[in-house]
Amino acid sequence: MADQKTNKEQRYDRQLRLWGDHGQEALENAHTCLLNATATGTEILKNLILPGIGAFTIVDGHRVTGEDVGNKVLWVFMVLYRPNRAQAATEFLQELNSDVSGNFVEESPDKLLDNDPEFFHRFSLVIGVQLPESTCLRLGSVLWSAGVPFLVCRTYGLVGYMRLVVKEHTVVESHPDNALEDLRLDQPFTELKNHISTYDLDSMEKKDHSHTPWIVVVAKYLENWCNEHDLQVPKNYKEKEAFRQLIREGIRKNESGAPEEEENFDEAIKNVNTALNPTKISSAVDDIFNSEQCENITSQTAAFWLMARGVRDFVQNEGNGSLPVRGTIPDMIADSDKFISLQNVYREKALQDAAVVAKHIQSHLQAVGKPPESISEQDVKLFCKNAAFLRVVRCRSLAEEYSVDSFHKDTITSCMDSPDSEMVLYLMLRAVDRFYQQHSRYPGVYNYQVEEDISTLKLCVNSLLQEYSLNVNVKDDYVHEFCRYGAAEPHTVASFLGGAAAQEAIKLITHQFVPFNNTFIYNAMAQTSTTFQL
Amino acid sequence: MPELISLSLSLSLSLSLSIHSMLVDGGTTSDWQGRWDHVKKFLERAGPFTHPDFEPNTESLQFLLDTCKILVVGAGGLGCELLKDLALSGFRHIHVVDMDTIDVSNLNRQFLFRPQDVGRPKAEVAADFINRRVPGCRTCSLFASGDRLIFFFSLNTEFHIIVCGLDSVIARRWINGMLLSLLVYEDGVLNTSSIIPLIDGGTEGFKGNARVILPGMTACIDCTLELYPPQINFPMCTIASMPRLPEHCIEYVRILQWPKDKPFGDGVGLDGDDPKHIQWVFQRSLERAAQFNITGVTYRLTQGVVKRIIPAVASTNAVIAVLYICADSAYGTLNNYLVFNDVDGLYTYTFEAEKKENCSACSQVPQDMHFSPSATLQEVLNYLTDSTSLQMKSPDITTTLDGRNKTLYLQTIASIEERTRPNLGRTLKELGLVDGQELAVADVTTPQTVLFKLSFTS
Numbered sequence: 001m002a003d004q005k006t007n008k009e010q011r012y013d014r015q016l017r018l019w020g021d022h023g024q025e026a027l028e029n030a031h032t033c034l035l036n037a038t039a040t041g042t043e044i045l046k047n048l049i050l051p052g053i054g055a056f057t058i059v060d061g062h063r064v065t066g067e068d069v070g071n072k073v074l075w076v077f078m079v080l081y082r083p084n085r086a087q088a089a090t091e092f093l094q095e096l097n098s099d100v101s102g103n104f105v106e107e108s109p110d111k112l113l114d115n116d117p118e119f120f121h122r123f124s125l126v127i128g129v130q131l132p133e134s135t136c137l138r139l140g141s142v143l144w145s146a147g148v149p150f151l152v153c154r155t156y157g158l159v160g161y162m163r164l165v166v167k168e169h170t171v172v173e174s175h176p177d178n179a180l181e182d183l184r185l186d187q188p189f190t191e192l193k194n195h196i197s198t199y200d201l202d203s204m205e206k207k208d209h210s211h212t213p214w215i216v217v218v219a220k221y222l223e224n225w226c227n228e229h230d231l232q233v234p235k236n237y238k239e240k241e242a243f244r245q246l247i248r249e250g251i252r253k254n255e256s257g258a259p260e261e262e263e264n265f266d267e268a269i270k271n272v273n274t275a276l277n278p279t280k281i282s283s284a285v286d287d288i289f290n291s292e293q294c295e296n297i298t299s300q301t302a303a304f305w306l307m308a309r310g311v312r313d314f315v316q317n318e319g320n321g322s323l324p325v326r327g328t329i330p331d332m333i334a335d336s337d338k339f340i341s342l343q344n345v346y347r348e349k350a351l352q353d354a355a356v357v358a359k360h361i362q363s364h365l366q367a368v369g370k371p372p373e374s375i376s377e378q379d380v381k382l383f384c385k386n387a388a389f390l391r392v393v394r395c396r397s398l399a400e401e402y403s404v405d406s407f408h409k410d411t412i413t414s415c416m417d418s419p420d421s422e423m424v425l426y427l428m429l430r431a432v433d434r435f436y437q438q439h440s441r442y443p444g445v446y447n448y449q450v451e452e453d454i455s456t457l458k459l460c461v462n463s464l465l466q467e468y469s470l471n472v473n474v475k476d477d478y479v480h481e482f483c484r485y486g487a488a489e490p491h492t493v494a495s496f497l498g499g500a501a502a503q504e505a506i507k508l509i510t511h512q513f514v515p516f517n518n519t520f521i522y523n524a525m526a527q528t529s530t531t532f533q534l
Numbered sequence: 535m536p537e538l539i540s541l542s543l544s545l546s547l548s549l550s551l552s553i554h555s556m557l558v559d560g561g562t563t564s565d566w567q568g569r570w571d572h573v574k575k576f577l578e579r580a581g582p583f584t585h586p587d588f589e590p591n592t593e594s595l596q597f598l599l600d601t602c603k604i605l606v607v608g609a610g611g612l613g614c615e616l617l618k619d620l621a622l623s624g625f626r627h628i629h630v631v632d633m634d635t636i637d638v639s640n641l642n643r644q645f646l647f648r649p650q651d652v653g654r655p656k657a658e659v660a661a662d663f664i665n666r667r668v669p670g671c672r673t674c675s676l677f678a679s680g681d682r683l684i685f686f687f688s689l690n691t692e693f694h695i696i697v698c699g700l701d702s703v704i705a706r707r708w709i710n711g712m713l714l715s716l717l718v719y720e721d722g723v724l725n726t727s728s729i730i731p732l733i734d735g736g737t738e739g740f741k742g743n744a745r746v747i748l749p750g751m752t753a754c755i756d757c758t759l760e761l762y763p764p765q766i767n768f769p770m771c772t773i774a775s776m777p778r779l780p781e782h783c784i785e786y787v788r789i790l791q792w793p794k795d796k797p798f799g800d801g802v803g804l805d806g807d808d809p810k811h812i813q814w815v816f817q818r819s820l821e822r823a824a825q826f827n828i829t830g831v832t833y834r835l836t837q838g839v840v841k842r843i844i845p846a847v848a849s850t851n852a853v854i855a856v857l858y859i860c861a862d863s864a865y866g867t868l869n870n871y872l873v874f875n876d877v878d879g880l881y882t883y884t885f886e887a888e889k890k891e892n893c894s895a896c897s898q899v900p901q902d903m904h905f906s907p908s909a910t911l912q913e914v915l916n917y918l919t920d921s922t923s924l925q926m927k928s929p930d931i932t933t934t935l936d937g938r939n940k941t942l943y944l945q946t947i948a949s950i951e952e953r954t955r956p957n958l959g960r961t962l963k964e965l966g967l968v969d970g971q972e973l974a975v976a977d978v979t980t981p982q983t984v985l986f987k988l989s990f991t992s
């Protein structure tokens with residue numbers, strides 16, 4: 001058992017450094033369903049199986065064709081002949097990671113929706129690949145009611161398409177790329193003020209002076225500044241420049257009057273700009289606090305909202321309008337003692353604040369009759385540490401996207417102001433779906449069909465635009481191009497989506513990093529991509 | 535840049551077409567009914583967005599597929615994806631090179647390898663897998679580095695295109711330099727048929743990039759060296775006497791304590807892949823951290839710092855590999871640097887990296903260097919290693935004095951290093967160098983010597 005654990009830790013080492021052990025646990029407890037083991041489908045699963053997803057189930061009613069073998073990773077056909085795609089794919093993919101459990105259902109998605117729609121309720125995530133529009137909408141509706149996230153993926157010629165359908169997805173650890181530090185220099189808390197007051201820069205020995213953390217330096221000079229400027233922090237460029245100059249003048253001088261090398265003071269000057277940013281709560285976090293779920297706590301309320309409410313209560317009381325202190329500081333030139341003691345001031349304050357938040361949460365838990373262990377201390381600490389970066393993603397349903405009454409006319413129209421925007425590719429996908437509805441096939445699959453289908457497809461485009469009263473121009477070139485594609489699924493585009501979709505799936509399962517909202521289009525001709533909210 | 539497009543097309547049009555196509559019927563038994571249907575649609579059908587020079591056909595493809603040779607450098611995260619994508623897109627003559635063997639931690643993304651392959655050379659296992667599973671594909675492998683690799687390159691220069699999935703900037707620069715050395719100039723004009731296109735890129739966590747390099751014509755690796763910032767090394771005084779972070783404690787053990795304690799014997803270097811070594815470093819790092827009240831030293835962090843581990847997942851590698859393949863297609867060439875990031879949603883962005891006029895690798899002109907005659911050779915050495923646009927590792931400097939070759943400083947051979955070390959403390963004037971002096975610098979980052987022209991400042 002211990003061996004197995006270390007082996008897993010070794011095997012997954014490179015990804016554990018991204019989403020941690022708790023993220024990995026979430027992944028290993030997940031069970032995803034894939035509809036249609038096409039090139040795209042198997043590539044997506046491959047990228048979920050390699051990192052160790054708990055289980056997968058393939059639903060596919062197709063038989064294997066020669067075409068299937070050409071463009072994907074199902075080389076096992078050459079070795080073990082299996083007539084149905086679901087089984088063949090499952091066996092091949094299973095090879096990639098023996099920790100993962102694979103299942104298949106040899107059945108078309110439509111049949112399954114007819115006979116047993118609740119089949120889909122058991123999954124953490126359903127991924128639908130190359131689904132006809134009607135199946136997609138039916139499935140979308142079932143999953144929306146059941147609260148199961150649905151990721152629609154499609155490779156159509158040189159176009160890749162993804163649509164995320166999830167009512168509400170909360171993210172505590174969004175891991176933002178460029179997070180500002182939480183130093184509270186504009187409104188130092190008592191313990192920080194006390195700590196700063198233990199320093200007397202002027203009377204220090206040179207060695208101590210040069211190894212005082214820049215945070216302390218800035219805080220000290222800020223105190224003086226505020227005393228002379230009506231308690232106002234430097235705000236504009238002119239004031240900040242003057243402030244920087246003050247610090248510059250504080251650099252110790254040698255006997256000949258030239259400034260010594262004091263890297264910590266250089267750091268202080270460099271960081272003035274960001275260090276003086278007013279501590280405030282972002283609008284994204286404000287929106288979370290103002291959400292209905294945060295306001296009305298019931299016994300059904302999810303942990304995320306309970307904790308958000310706890311933080312909100314803190315902000316409105318003990319926090320005086322600010323979030324709990326994050327508790328981390330960046331590395332900076334300083335001797336070990338000074339750095340560690342400063343770091344501890346922030347750390348301890350963070351712990352204190354988190355404890356207060358926890359108390360608020362406990363009182364809500366009690367009020368709705370839930371046991372105190374429902375939310376662990378660890379979860380509260382993690383939540384508080386990430387309080388400034390909380391995110392909630394809400395996607396519209398497919399029904400809303402497709403309904404004439406609620407579709408996003410403005411988004412579509414304004415994007416189409418540039419007629420070559422990826423939006424035209426979206427409209428073309430909708431048009432080929434229409435073609436399929438009417439003719440039970442996609443345009444241009446066989447060479448002899450290409451020419452004729454162009455005019456038929458154009459009719460579909462026009463009827464689509466008319467039905468939605470869209471006054472936009474779809475260039476003939478795109479109609480031609482989509483006939484040319486013949487609903488091909490080239491391996492390259494399938495593989496791109498395989499990577500992109502798998503990563504979005506991992507985000508949904510681990511609740512880390514932020515998923516897209518809600519339509520992603522990859523244009524493999526021009527190597528561009530865009531995300532729309534439809 | 536119309537010539538650029540037509541050049542790259544004439545070089546790789548068939549190549550690019552074949553990316554979306556395959557042998558229709560070479561009479562080989564490895565093609566069955568419908569195998570390449572998906573792909574024929576792009577080869578045999580005209581379309582409104584393809585490049586004006588593209589003509590749907592089947593013959594040139596056949597010819598090119600029989601002779602088109604592609605080199606994949608690196609069989610790791612990107613390499614595995616690239617091999618799969620190339621093989622499934624129809625490439626049949628592939629060479630793959632890698633100097634590493636398979637490690638357990640590769641298995642989360644390098645899917646051509648299985649647990650029982652751990653310890654075997656990556657290139658060999660990868661090639662085996664592809665050849666066994668993709669009928670008709672002939673992938674050759676080379677498990678090599680250093681001299682063997684250089685020898686391989688000297689024999690094999692007829693590649694039509696080279697794709698790199700490397701994890702080292704030095705290796706990239708080396709390949710870059712090698713391709714530049716193959717360029718033929720006639721009367722100062724570049725003979726375009728001597729160009730071998732290079733597609734390069736990399737991934738790190740959820741970020742990645744892919745770029746097209748036409749040596750001699752577009753920005754090369756060295757033109758954009760600033761995009762690869764030098765590795766962060768903590769200052770020695772921090773490590774030695776003022777640690778603040780757990781990383782500082784680990785570096786202390788790695789750099790200072792290990793050579794002193796020699797825990798596994800004289801001359802036994804720290805091997806990041808040996809769990810016993812890492813365990814030893816971990817324990818000592820904990821002790822060091824305890825002395826300074828620093829928390830946060832873990833086994834995972836220790837390993838990460840010692841091996842300079844970069845986090846990696848299958849999904850990012852899958853995406854970037856495709857961007858490589860699509861970088862040069864019937865629709866045009868990527869111009870010329872694409873970045874991808876899926877931390878928050880998904881984001882792609884393309885820009886044109888510019889060729890640097892005075893690039894030390896590709897500009898063909900001696901590099902300018904400005905120093906006072908009273909500057910020491912050490913200062914020149916520091917400039918070569920510290921400048922972000924040069925980032926040399928251990929340069930050897932020679933020049934011509936009185937018509938004879940003179941080695942000013944050479945660090946790669948111990949006896950010569952000792953002999954020339956005193957020169958470091960001498961001024962340029964004392965060494966006999968004059969204004970306009972040409973210095974030839976050799977370094978591991980470039981297969982060719984770089985010429986510098988010394989201009990004296992007053």
